[in-house]
Amino acid sequence: LDYQHVQVPFEITLWIMLASLAKIGFHLYNKLPSVVPESCLLIFVGLIMGGIIYGLNDRSPPVMDTDIFFLYLLPPIVLDAGYFMPSRPFFENIGTILLYAVVGTIWNVFGIGFSLYGICQVKAFRLQDVSLLHNLLFGSLIAAVDPVAVLAVFEEIHVNEKLHILVFGESLLNDAVTVVLYKLFRSFCEMPTIKSVDIFAGVGKFFVVGLGGVLVGLTFGLTAAFTTRFTKDIRVIEPLFVFLYSYLSYLTAEMFHLSGIVAIIACAMGMKRYVEANISLKSHTTVKYFMKMWSSVSDTLIFIFLGVSTIGENHEWNWPYICFTVIFCLVWRALGVLVLTFFVNRFHVNTITGKDQFIIAYGGLRGAICFSLVFLLPDFHRKKLFIAATTVVILFTVFIQGMTIRPLVDLLAVKRKRESAPTVGEQIHIRFLDHLLAGIEDISGHWGQYYWKDKLEYFNSKYLQKILLREHDQPKSSIVLLYEKLERKHAIELAEAGQLGHAPSHPSLLRSGRLCSNNARTAIMDQKLEDTLNPDVLENIQEILARNLYRIRRTGPAYNRHTLPGETEPVEHAKEILMLRHRSL
Amino acid sequence: SVSHSQITRLYSRFTSLDKGENGTLSREDFQRIPELAINPLGDRIINAFFPEGEDQVNFRGFMRTLAHFRPIEDNEKSKDQNGPEPLNSRSNKLHFAFRLYDLDKDDKISRDELLQVLRMMVGVNISDEQLGSIADRTIQEADQDGDSAISFAEFVKVVLEKVDVEQKMSIRFLH
Numbered sequence: 001l002d003y004q005h006v007q008v009p010f011e012i013t014l015w016i017m018l019a020s021l022a023k024i025g026f027h028l029y030n031k032l033p034s035v036v037p038e039s040c041l042l043i044f045v046g047l048i049m050g051g052i053i054y055g056l057n058d059r060s061p062p063v064m065d066t067d068i069f070f071l072y073l074l075p076p077i078v079l080d081a082g083y084f085m086p087s088r089p090f091f092e093n094i095g096t097i098l099l100y101a102v103v104g105t106i107w108n109v110f111g112i113g114f115s116l117y118g119i120c121q122v123k124a125f126r127l128q129d130v131s132l133l134h135n136l137l138f139g140s141l142i143a144a145v146d147p148v149a150v151l152a153v154f155e156e157i158h159v160n161e162k163l164h165i166l167v168f169g170e171s172l173l174n175d176a177v178t179v180v181l182y183k184l185f186r187s188f189c190e191m192p193t194i195k196s197v198d199i200f201a202g203v204g205k206f207f208v209v210g211l212g213g214v215l216v217g218l219t220f221g222l223t224a225a226f227t228t229r230f231t232k233d234i235r236v237i238e239p240l241f242v243f244l245y246s247y248l249s250y251l252t253a254e255m256f257h258l259s260g261i262v263a264i265i266a267c268a269m270g271m272k273r274y275v276e277a278n279i280s281l282k283s284h285t286t287v288k289y290f291m292k293m294w295s296s297v298s299d300t301l302i303f304i305f306l307g308v309s310t311i312g313e314n315h316e317w318n319w320p321y322i323c324f325t326v327i328f329c330l331v332w333r334a335l336g337v338l339v340l341t342f343f344v345n346r347f348h349v350n351t352i353t354g355k356d357q358f359i360i361a362y363g364g365l366r367g368a369i370c371f372s373l374v375f376l377l378p379d380f381h382r383k384k385l386f387i388a389a390t391t392v393v394i395l396f397t398v399f400i401q402g403m404t405i406r407p408l409v410d411l412l413a414v415k416r417k418r419e420s421a422p423t424v425g426e427q428i429h430i431r432f433l434d435h436l437l438a439g440i441e442d443i444s445g446h447w448g449q450y451y452w453k454d455k456l457e458y459f460n461s462k463y464l465q466k467i468l469l470r471e472h473d474q475p476k477s478s479i480v481l482l483y484e485k486l487e488r489k490h491a492i493e494l495a496e497a498g499q500l501g502h503a504p505s506h507p508s509l510l511r512s513g514r515l516c517s518n519n520a521r522t523a524i525m526d527q528k529l530e531d532t533l534n535p536d537v538l539e540n541i542q543e544i545l546a547r548n549l550y551r552i553r554r555t556g557p558a559y560n561r562h563t564l565p566g567e568t569e570p571v572e573h574a575k576e577i578l579m580l581r582h583r584s585l
Numbered sequence: 586s587v588s589h590s591q592i593t594r595l596y597s598r599f600t601s602l603d604k605g606e607n608g609t610l611s612r613e614d615f616q617r618i619p620e621l622a623i624n625p626l627g628d629r630i631i632n633a634f635f636p637e638g639e640d641q642v643n644f645r646g647f648m649r650t651l652a653h654f655r656p657i658e659d660n661e662k663s664k665d666q667n668g669p670e671p672l673n674s675r676s677n678k679l680h681f682a683f684r685l686y687d688l689d690k691d692d693k694i695s696r697d698e699l700l701q702v703l704r705m706m707v708g709v710n711i712s713d714e715q716l717g718s719i720a721d722r723t724i725q726e727a728d729q730d731g732d733s734a735i736s737f738a739e740f741v742k743v744v745l746e747k748v749d750v751e752q753k754m755s756i757r758f759l760h
Binding site for chain 2: 423424425426428429430431432433435436437438439440441442443444541544545548549550573574576577578579580
């Protein structure tokens with residue numbers, strides 16, 4: 001038995017296997033994922049595993065190595081997020097996102113840091129020796145919202161596209177702020193005296209870190225696009241380039257102490273449209289699938305490790321400090337969101353409602369990034385206190401906030417409906433007006449900083465495309481690609497049915513069983529509808545409309561962790577609309 | 586009255602849409618906007634820009650149509666009632682929407698016109714029968730003079746019940 005020889009790869013594979021099996025297990029019980037978010041279940045599995053290891057070996061289980069986390073587990077998730085990020089809503093809301101990410105995080109850091117320092121002054125808690133700087137350092141790592149955790153939970157609750165982008169974009173971009181503040185405070189801890197010059201240097205460093213990350217990312221992204229121009233004859237390794245360049249951009253940025261997360265996102269967003277035009281269809285699918293697969297595995301492993309690392313003797317349980325940390329995290333985030341939203345709403349027509357604000361504030365989950373950063377802290381005598389506090393905050397946000405956010409959202413939605421339900425006519429006319437306004441907005445170019453977008457498009461078509469694309473024709477927009485895909489599919493169907501030249505009757509129009517519910521009232525729909533004042537029929541109509549009216553483009557999630565883009569409902573609707581219009585031409 | 590900066594902005598949008606660079610927009614120029622292609626009412630909205638029977642719209646026409654969606658400023662509300670009604674008054678906004686339904690311009694939304702719009706807005710999983718009953722219900726709720734069609738006054742009444750027209754049908758052209 002030569003275990004030593006294969007130990008490392010064997011154990012790694014076993015962990016990944018455990019993670020994947022756990023995932024299958026959850027989805028076997030249909031009800032479970034809707035009540036408890038997947039991340040909670042994974043942490044729970046991790047806790048059990050940690051307990052087992054602790055019991056067997058009678059010492060603390062392996063703590064997740066920060067290097068493993070930052071170098072291997074985090075990049076796939078961020079790459080997945082950046083690659084599939086719908087760029088139009090992202091750039092439309094970039095101002096708001098940056099405001100929340102930068103200003104909001106700084107507000108949280110200083111708020112939490114100072115208030116915890118205030119708590120430390122209270123003699124009864126025996127926390128006198130935690131200095132202001134230590135508190136600020138702790139604040140800087142606990143304040144940041146974590147993209148992994150946010151993603152995991154936001155899928156379960158269905159929020160509209162704009163809100164999703166806001167929280168998600170914020171959680172990704174605040175990495176730059178976190179990195180700078182964390183490193184700043186840590187270096188301050190080691191310096192005997194702090195001059196104001198240092199503080200200004202810190203502020204300047206923030207810009208360097210953020211913008212530097214973007215530059216690095218874009219450089220690698222454009223190089224990747226350029227490389228794929230020449231891969232016509234070796235299609236098999238095309239997907240590899242996407243991953244190699246992205247990972248390199250992350251590592252390079254980390255090497256220069258810039259923000260790796262921002263770099264990898266910039267790389268993914270920069271190279272996406274050129275690479276997709278250059279590589280073959282099969283490579284494209286491969287890229288998408290592998291990205292989803294890797295990010296899924298990473299995600300699962302992170303939460304399991306989080307659970308495992310919680311068990312053990314790494315903690316010092318000073319309950320007042322811990323409780324106040326949790327409270328302050330919630331309070332300062334809520335305040336920050338309120339104040340910032342107040343400013344944002346003054347400049348935008350589409351205001352962020354109270355319900356949205358609640359979701360943004362309550363959905364600020366902390367996750368594995370905080371956990372890793374706290375282990376990276378230099379060893380000083382109160383480190384275990386911080387570890388304990390971080391663990392509790394993460395568990396609290398993931399479990400309690402994660403599990404309750406959906407019921408609370410539903411509750412809020414219900415509370416709004418104090419006014420009478422709209423009649424059928426009102427519903428139709430309102431939706432009609434919604435579509436009309438969306439169309440007019442698109443025509444007037446209302447959304448977003450159109451001036452810059454135009455400039456970028458001009459620059460793109462004049463220079464970038466010529467260099468980066470293999471063929472010199474216009475890269476097709478996603479709508480056109482979709483349309484072509486539909487045409488191909490349609491042609492294949494026709495050929496198979498042997499009916500070239502005839503439009504097949506749409507099978508779904510004949511499907512009346514769609515509304516089958518256990519309710520016997522639906523039987524009425526199949527009969528001739530003579531009495532439309534029948535209240536049963538009315539309820540059915542409401543149900544039909546609610547389910548079938550096309551949504552205006554601003555609602556509905558655009559990004560889904562578990563399905564590939566192109567398989568979600570809004571896209572299905574878009575296909576139907578395109579088909580209808582094609583037939584009417 | 587539209588402000589100078591708004592005009593400049595709209596003009597730059599007009600020129601960016603005008604790919605043929607001949608100072609007018611054709612239907613193809615509008616159809617090039619990708620979001621419009623998947624808007625269920627896309628074709629009708631585009632048609633609203635073009636005057637009767639024409640295929641080109643110049644900047645003046647473009648602006649005139651968009652002017653319907655200007656927000657109603659507070660100081661305009663108290664203006665004297667003797668002058669011509671501004672394009673972005675509540676009544677004109679609603680008229681614009683009504684005209685999108687009422688293709689034959691008889692000042693009534695007939696059952697057929699309603700059915701057409703419904704079919705555009707609703708998925709393919711609804712049978713003609715179900716759609717017909719929805720249309721019947723809509724007309725029944727709104728119809729007050731018993732002509733089995735929705736007149737402009739009836740339309741306005743239904744919409745104003747739930748919709749703040751000034752808010753909903755306005756776009757701030759500048760951030």
